[in-house]
């Protein structure tokens with residue numbers, strides 16, 4: 744789906760773990776001459792704890808609250824930025840509304856089989872601890888795919904495009920090639 748934005752505002756990269764949000768977000772922000780924010784990284788910097796530590800000590804619910812607050816803070820930023828969201832940001836309706844009202848969501852879509860291969864063995868992703876990565880990626884894909892689709896202004900298949908080509912595709916969509 745593609746709805747060209749007249750004023751893109753913040754550019755939000757959404758999609759599952761392993762979709763390439765940071766890999767694509769950094770060069771995209773450089774081309775757009777915008778600041779790049781990685782929400783997970785910012786939560787780590789703000790709390791002084793890793794994402795697995797936050798999940799283990801406070802539980803997923805509290806992580807989601809931190810994530811929602813971080814999103815709200817970033818959305819309030821006046822300078823348009825490129826923001827890599829966490830894969831679960833779309834689980835909250837208020838988060839989805841914030842994203843669509845303050846910018847443009849680009850869905851970096853990758854089939855669970857591809858995403859699982861990229862993130863397999865990553866100890867920094869608490870949702871994968873002690874579970875079968877492929878099965879978990881499939882489950883998350885099943886529940887979240889409609890949510891990513893519901894807010895996406897544009898979709899990029901990162902299993903079909905190399906990161907440099909994905910960046911060009913997004914720039915073209917935004918009207919800034």
Ligand code: S3P
Pocket residue numbers: 758759760761764783794828829830831832867868869870
């Ligand atoms: C999560 C994705 C992670 C991180 C946390 C939960 C999810 O971010 O926010 O581990 O629910 O899919 P990335 O998508 O950047 O890996």
